[in-house]
Amino acid sequence: MTGLRALVPFLPVAALAIALPFTGNDYWAVIGTRAAIYWVLVAGLNLVVGFGGQLAIGWVALLTVGAYTASVLVASAAWPIYMALAAAAGLGAVSGVVVGLPALRLRTFYFAMATLGFATIVTQVALAWESVTGGGIGVSGPAFPAPFDTAWGFYALCAVAAALCTWMTVNVGDSRFGRALVAIRDAEVAAEATGISKPALLVTVFLFAGATAGVAGGLFATLQSYITPDAFTFDLSVLFFIAILIGGRGSIIGPLLGTILLTVLPEFAAPLVAWSTFLYAALLGVIVLVMPGGIANLLDFRGRKPLESNRAIVPRPALLGEFLNHTTAEASIRLAGVALGFGAVRAIDGLDLVIRPGEVHGLIGPNGSGKTTTLNVISGFNRPDTGSLRLGAHPLPAGMPQTRARLGIARTFQTPRLIGEASLLENVMIGGTIEGRATFGETLVSLPRHRRDERVLRDAAMLALRTVGLESLAEARADRLQHSELRFMEIARALMLRPAFLLLDEPAAGLSPDEIRRLGELIAAIAARGTGVLLVEHHADLIFDICDHVTVLNLGRELAAGTPADIRAHQEVVSAYLGG
Amino acid sequence: MLSAILASGLAVGAVYALIGVTYNVMFSASRVMSFTAGQLGMLGGVFGALFISRLGLPGVVGFALTLAACALVGVITEIVAVRPVLGRLEQHLYVLSTLAFALMIQQFTAIEWSTEPQPFPRLFGIGSGGPFDEKFWLPLLACAAVIVGLELLYRRTLVGRAFLAIAEDNFAARALGLPERNLRIASFALAGVIGGLAGFAGGELLLANFANGGVLNFYGFVPVALGGLGNSRGAVVGGLALGVFQQAANFTVGGVFASVAVFVVFIVVLLAAPSGLFGPQQARRV
Amino acid sequence: MMTLTRRGFALGTAGAAAAMALARPAIAQSEPIRIGWLGSLTGPLAAPGVGFDRGMKWALAEVNGAGGVKGRHVEIIVRDTQGDPTKAVNATQELISRQKVHAMWGPGNSGEALATTPIMARQKMPDLHPCVVNSLIDPEKYPNAFRLAPSNTQWDDAVRHYTLDIVRAKDVAVIGDSTGYGTSAVKDSVANFKKDGANVVYQATIDPNTSDVTPDMLRMRDSGAKALVIWSVTTGLNSRLMNARAAIKWDVPIIGHPALGTGEVGKLVDKPANWENVYMVGYRSCSYGADGKLPARSQEFVDKIKGKIELADTSLWWVLCAVDAVNVITRAVAETGSTAPEALIGAWNKLDPYPGLFGNYRFSPTQHNGYPTDEVVMSAANSQRDLVGLGCEEQTKGWGRGRAPTCLLRPC
Structure with a gap:
């Protein structure tokens, strides 16, 4: 039920996507296809940048890898296009980990620089590795068989891929994985204290984001009809990255709207084309300085509802019995x-x-x-x-x-560590991250085990909130709470570990x-x-x-x-x- | 042949080192790594060509104006892209705000100046392209001047000591009543001057070209990463080493493989020693 | 509900299409002739685009000033692609589907043209372009695409013959910039040199932003090269190579791409002497003959545009080529009385020859490379300083001193 409700904001976009073919104009097919393809990539990258807070500014490198993999396999090895696309996803996933791995060791700015370096190097390799990539002359993009061989047929294919990516990332975003990513971004020490393994989580997400970028690359090559290294500009990387930030970190509908905006806007501003990168940059600056929450924040009506001003925290210790049952004598912690x-x-x-x-x-x-x-x-x-x-x-x-x-062993912090944009309930749910049983793959496609995980976590978090006396604020954004309430929230989060x-x-x-x-x-x-x-x-x-x-x-x-x-x-x- | 590689390697290395110092000066004052460091180097070349070649001003005047203009860009960076996000340092918004500002500088230059590299004026006319040509030793001279100047500033003057205090511990410095904000602005102006000097001294080598911004951003960052954040001596050693390594790689393997080699070394060193070869240990987190 | 709307829509579009079909003949007689122009007008690859643009505007004003074509006004719809293939693909579809152009000119950059050519072919859009990449012309695959400039092979032949037969260098170094064009040109050039029995002792691509190319130059000298063949459109790299050559006091001839002779290179060489002993591909229409004169047609054009088109910061051939493009399109409309794709392509297939300003083009159903090989010539790169300055009064005085083309190429 919650899963379906999460899809409601996407209905207008879906309606727009379905209505587009009625223009009957192939030009809009190309623009719509481009937006859909970019979103396939951005959807994955959004988990890295928007959720995980890892500033991968050179992600165009993975588009390049995917595009060349699909094109070369079809053109030189005569693979069927769908197999080639799968290979692009696979190689993209591996490359995603390679590009992303430094994030586990390096500080933010260093990581940003490293991804930039990768973007340059991949293009250089594409140029130099002539026997495979065709060097500067490039290689033909793969062509799809009917019914995807027309402008609108291909649009339909890409739109479905985009919808699929949206659904999968919504599933992840609403899961313990999505919350854990945001926890790594905003409250890394709290994430570690609740047992979240940053390396394992990031590697998983880099695999996924690399795979979607690989698929996007293959589709991109088809749309372009022919690829050369100069199609993979740094501007494209900037576009992907800014789309996420305009949309708002930790949101999915926001970056989707951001992607559409940045793909379509230049088509209406032809005289400004020379200034396009300048304007993107200016937009990024304005977003960061004036509205760091992005579009998603503008759409967050729930978060602006006033909270009850006269509220008291009344814990219910009696409820502790529902999850703390250490009856047998257990071992002690000893420092010597x-x-x-x-x-x-x-x-x-x-x-x-x-x-x-x-x-x-x-x-x-x-x-x-x-x-x-x-x-x-x-x-x-x-x-x-x-x-x-x-x-x-x-x-x-x-x-x-x-x-x-x-x-x-659970702990709280002198200064409460929390995710300001998330609800109190979600913050507490983070405490139970390691209790989840569903794998990332199951979560992506929302299999029963994932849904059960979510139900169990939600119920446990609700119980923890009732125990510390904060259940009336469960849906409130954590950054709107008082300091004292956050202290009890931290205890509730710690209780999630039993x-x-x-x-x-x-x-x-x-x-x-x-x-x-x-x-x-x-x-x-x-x-x-x-x-x-x-x-x-x-x-x-x-x-x-x-x-x-x-x-x-x-x-x-x-x-x-x-x-x-x-x-x-x-x-x-x-x-x-x-x-x- | 060795002399030619050394001359050009040390020269570009000196420019990289100075950009590295620019990164460090900004970082020391604000805990912010700014993408504008390389752009300041690019602007040093462009302003020099603009004032001297295009507007026909005397060399000394053009030099002074270039440094002043770059200092101003440094100060604007502080006001526009750094100060507003200082309060939320842990969210790393500065990466985005300075990236945005750097891109704006670069694009503006591309459109208003030229996308083709423009000639940089010959300053003294010493040497004729050989290893002792001025285009090779000017960056080294500038690098030495900056090192000596910074040492004198930090060791001998009150303002310099205040800089150090801020770099050491921001909160403590403010508690001591140091004018932290003014010192930060001064640091960014100083970073502008150093970056501008790098571009100006390397102008004959790099030409007045908007694309230098991105190149210097990356290659100027490598010495910082190798030498350790905030360690200017490390940056100088790292920069010179990078320059020579790059030219040697150009000579031995050439072309694309040289840039791949530089990148691989950069990544490997970083992964092995994330704080750089001479850098400090990680700070306390809780 | 859903089916109703869909059927309603289908009926509506069918009706509209029928109405358009009925109205079409009447409109077609009087509607403007729309030419789409995919130019890289800003960004790092803008230099040729700006030159082409000036030629197009001039030709447009001329043809409309003369009353248009059979009473039909000519329009040029320009899209700045910035040399970016993704923008070029969007713009191509926009020009075709939304602006409903009748013919295209461009794009000129290899990355863009490689992407847009199959797209235009699928939609049968008549296209003229000046891009040198060989594979872009293939009457089987792309029956709609015609080249109004030399192909890379023609450039390469000219440079190779000059290197082997005039300079008589058998040991050559072949280098290019590390862009798409540079790497592919180096590859082709090396293969052809080897085929002709030359000894390619050095081969490399160089990052166009490399600040000092002395190491590359030393390697080439060590390899024993007797001539350097350079394929790069980057003025910065070209001039740095010349400066590095002077710095190591190596008097080796540099031979190659037309960009070796642009005025921008002249500004970037340390001293004028560094620009000596450099030879570039040129065109007879844009070069001074042995008699020290431009061909009559070119001279007439240059006189006509004096003071109206700026030539000092561009190359004459870009301007001439674009003027020809407009004329080739409008002439086909005048001949056939139609702007239908088949009509234009049919007319172009029969151009034999068309005496343009830039060259005498010849097309046939099986040959869409229109530029005549015998009009590709070699000239001293620094002789261009007079040519690029043709628009300026002072410099035109000196053109008589300009170097004559060192060699007129034999037809292949």
Whole structure:
């Protein structure tokens, strides 16, 4: 049902596509075909750029690969066109990974530059590899058999391909894969903490985007009737890229409209042709500076609905029983002799710590005493220089945050990490990404397992939101919420993992006394369900109210440890820290 | 023969190095990598040809005006493409805003100046095309002047130290009461001057051609990637090495294969050492 | 519901088509003759397009000033393709389907022409073009396409004969820029040199943006080349090659593409001497003869356009060729009284010869390469500095000093 509703915005475009043949003018067939082909490529690239936030500005390289593969196989090896197109998709997918792989290692700007380099090199290779590509003289584009051998027949084929790509990317966009991509883009550390594997996800998406670009290349070669390296200009790359940004990141209808706009607009502005790239660039600048949300943001009516202004967060700890059932005694997290320095500063200097199931362990200390660093070491974001880190009998792999979710270790962040444009519900659903069972392929074509995944995730997220008391805001955009609500949202997201351990980094910061009290009750209830909680906090009252055990840090070392009563009586702590 | 390869390799390498320094100066002040670095180099050549050849101004005046014009472009970059997105640095919008501005500069030049390369004036008339021709040593001279100048600026002047403080820690610098915004504008003007100088000094070699913008953007970035972000000495070493490597590849394998070779080396080094050969470690993320 | 609309639409279009068919003969007698012109007028490949454009406008004004063709006005509908094949494909279909042109001129760039030629052939659009790529002319595959300029083979023959027979160099280096045109021209040229028994000691394509080509030049010298054959339209590369040759003090002749002689190259050489010993393909109609004079027809045209068409920044042959294009189209309409594709193509198939300004074209049903080989000549590249300046008073005075073509090619 949700799947069908997601397709509603595309109806006007579909109607336009169906109406186009009634112009009876072959010229519009060519323009319509071109828009459809470009969209086949952009649809895939949109997952890379718009969802994943990877700035691949040289994607024309893959159009080139696809176009040459299809053309050469048909012209020189006499392959049937459909097989050649499949080969173009295959080679495109492989090339997509090759072009995209640097994204796993390189920073944004570096990656953008690397893709630019690829675009140049592919053209150069096409020129130099004369025996295959025909060099500068190029090669004939493949011709389709009837009924796709006329202008309108070919248009119909490309329009169907475009519709198919739209449907598949809508499926992905609305799935755990789409949300995980956006999480990588906007909240990378949160994505890692929920167990999302950036390499695996990006490689999958690069495969898909490369394949659609390969198919688009084959169709492009047919439309052009003949291809030479100079057909694959950097301007084309810019067009693809800008279409996505004009459309709006994380949207599908937006980039689709952007693609149509950029394909059709120049046809109405013939006198401005010399300035076309300049105008594209200006458009890009305006979009980035004035409306980073793009067209999609203009169409987002739901997100502008006013929220109830007088709202309170009332958690329902009783609901925890529905997903936290750690009845058997489980292993503890043990840190022994952990030390870690940043340059000359010793952030942690030989720390021992045990977090037991079913207990709330408080970690307090002045700023810079190593609290958050300790939490980061446990959750894998920092790798200790020395010392050991274990979960029960097994060592916890150091410096690998994406491994923690599978071990049932969840965390929140000092500054909430979220996807502003996504709804609260979707943000929470990200927490359960690793629970999904359907593969990317199943998701693409919306097989039953994918639909079941989505249903399960949605129900679980709704339950988590009800538990923390935010269910009335489930559909609201996350960036419109108050700070305190985001803190509870992070807890809900962490609960999606049914965590055996929950690491909370200053969850009470910025909360009202009432909210702190409810938070305390919620945390205590979580621990009572068998989850081990590490609570990094400044609010001494909260710590002493709910902790079973407290460690006081100073300059990266343990100053004191014991029950809240012990700490309260500890002379040094009281004078140095509690100000008592 | 070796001398010819070295002369032209070091000369183009010096231009690449200066563009690399341009990237770095902008980055130090704002944490932004800007696609306009190469365009500044291109403009240095075009403005030089415009002022001296086309408008017939004396060489010194033309030189000063070129640097001033490029400084202005640097400042406009800061105002138009950098400042508005500084607040959302983690979204990497600067990649897009500076790409947009760079494309606009390049297209505008193509349309209003020429799409054909135009001659750059002969400045001194020393040498006649041999390895000691001025077109080969002028970029090296400019590169040396910039290195010495930057060292003096950073070590000896108050403004220079303020630059360093900002590069070191933006927030701390602002907390200390440094006029962070003015220093950033000054940095972009300085980057404009350095980029313009690169283009001007390399003008006889590269000609006044709009297409140089894209070429310099890429080849000027390679030394930054190799030498490490913000490391100007690394950029100079990387730039000169790149220039010589490129010319040597041109000589040994020639043509298309030379550019493929440069690209492959670039990718391999980057993947092996994402922070560059002399670069710092990755920063804290949480 | 759906079927109703569809049938309604079908009926409507059928009606409209019938109405148009009825109205057609009446309109056809009086409607303007529309010529589509696919030119690369801006962007890096614009130089020839701008020259062609001036010639077209001049010819258009002339023919309409004389009352049109049989009372029919002539229109030129121009589309700037910027040398981009995708824009050229869009524009071709637009001119055919929307503007309903009767004939086409262009495109001139290889990438564009290779893409648009099959498209025009499918729709039987009569097309004249000046693109040199051999495979574009094939009366079997493209019965609608005719070339009004030399083919690459004709250029290549001229250069090769000059290199082997006049310069008498047997060891040659063949280079081009790394564009589509450059790479393919190098390939053809190398094959032909080898066929003629020459020794191709060096072969390469160079990125047109290479800042210093000294390494390439050194390699060529090391290879023992006695002549350099250059296929590049890029003025920057051409002039850099000349400068690098001077820098390593190598006095080897450079022979090749007409772009070696454009005024832009003259501006980019370090000193005029670097432009010596460079020979380019030229045309008899655009070259000074042994008597120091232009052919009469060309001279007459040059006198006529003086002060009206700027020639200083373009090449004369582009202008002449485009004037001929308009005249070849309008003449076919005048002869047959029709703008139907079959009529135009039929008339062109019988041009034998058509005395144009640029050359005496000959077409037949089996030969659509119209430019006569014996009008392709070789000349010293720097002699063009007088020719390109024909529009200027001062420079025309000096044309008598211009170098005579060093060699008039024997007909093949």
